[in-house]
Amino acid sequence: MESEILNGLLAILHWDVLLFLLAGVLLGAVFGALPGLTATMGVAVLTPLTFWVSAEKGMAMLLGIYCGAIPAGGIPAILLNIPGTPASIAATWDGYPMSQQGKAGQALGINALFSLTGQLVSILFLALAAFPIASFGLRFGPAEYFGLALFGISLMAGVSGGNVVKGMLAGMLGLLLSTVGLDPMTAYPRYTFGSSDFLDGIAFVPVMIGLFGLGEVLGQMADKHGHKVKAPPALGRTWPKLGEWRRMALPGLLGSGVGTFVGAIPAAGGDIASVIAWEQARRLSGRKEEFTKGSPEGLSAACGACNSAVGGAMTTMLTLGIPGDAPSAVLIGALLIHGIQPGPLLFRDHGELVYSIIFLMALAALAIAVVGLLGARPLARALRVPDPWLWAGVTVMGVVGSYALNNSVVDVWVMFAAGLFGLICRKISMPLGPLVLGLILGPMMEANLRRALILSRGDWAEVLLRPIVLFFLIATLASLLWPVWKRFSGSSSRS
């Protein structure tokens, strides 16, 4: 194990890998800080830039973007009351009032420092918990993987903004798209409509770029004229005083713990984590009345939580191959392109790679904290970039990136179609998360179910009544029925 840790560290201690990490962090900071650009979009749109470099460099850049975008999302939340990423929603509640009280610099400092705390706490959890979880995952056979995939999809639907039906429809659509191409068992072509371009299936990356890049751009264009950019306030000092540290330490750590746990639950990302952590910090605080009026405790809890969700989500993704949130879902596709298959086998066969990922995340967390403390002023100025420029940039990168995947115009058409579909989904309040999960988990679900049935000679009972499968089936039912029960219990208590 010690040699794996050492090899993992040595693999990334090259100037070019660190340069890619830094480039990723800076790009992530830009994607997170600019309202309208998100961490998911950043990972999706910039993935093609990593195709031609080694796995370490590609991974360094993508992890840099992911770890850099979430803390940077707090910058517009504090300065403009606009969350840069969905995860920084709770940072607006106390960050913006602080900014209006002339404490913008202090709020940005809290954001940078407790983002670092949150990420480091969750990375520590990843380092300690991932190997035991993965070794448990090694007991899984095809039937258990089928159960796990089914459970993952049901969870996504259950937390899709309370709309189970639309969430499930989106998930089914993702599953349907995953069936396009040659059947995994018999190589019979399905839904290719006679085109050889689709025999390998629908490329994942162009779909992601379309849904989260072009779709987001079109969605913002369709919301009248996007956000109105206003001048950020003066910043002032950024480093908190000792007394303020004492007040913020506990809520910040509480937020980090809550965020790590919530982030590890598939589909429950930083947005949910930060809201829960903020509420818990408010309940435990002796100064409840200050919350929503510029409480540093509330801000530290929110920042700690949304950033610790990163490590939590990565734990689930790396150990079980199930994404914890939307950016990690896109990250799975990107890692697959680099020949890295998340799941228990990654830990058994490439333990040093897992440690490389852990070290890269820790370095990215440190880098973005420095960027957040020293680069707050230029990033605040960058918030004035007009929306049309951002839209043009994302669209051009989306087109070129989709083409670059296979030098195929068909992939660009797929991206275009996915973008239009993403626009429609946004307008009819259909969540995109389940679609992505369906697309990722579809092949895992189908191939493992059919393998399990072959092993059991077609005996469904033998497949479904295995203890772990049964557990996942019950958990699937519970996650599907939970929102329905909540709705009915809510309406009966109202009546």
Add this chain to the structure above:
Amino acid sequence: MNRTDLAAGAIFLLLGAYVLISSFGFPAGMGPLPGPGFFPAVIGAAILVFALALAAAGLRGAGAAEFRLENRPALAVTVALLAGCLLLWDVVPFAARNLVFVVLFLRFLGQGWRTSLIAGAVMTGAVLLAFQYGLRIDLG
């Protein structure tokens, strides 16, 4: 009545029916083992069930707000420009295609000619530098 959910439900009903019916055209599995049509059939059936639920919710009037698109001319121009770019992919070189797209896109969204031209040239140059010369990908 929520027409958006009703229409979405109807479209998904058609899709579900198509998937279910087309799955019967795939070869059957061997003995008790499912064939290539099994998974699409399950998905098609599930889409039908959830589409019915969505349509029913639409009839009851529950659900999200009605489908509305603001800024339609800008959206239509963007979609048309992108589609044009893709159709002309093998005919017009990348530099010209991208420059025209960015300039017209920015112009239509209210940016001045000079700003649009500078932004178009910078974006096209940066992409060419990164992809064509840096990563050696022929963008056409």
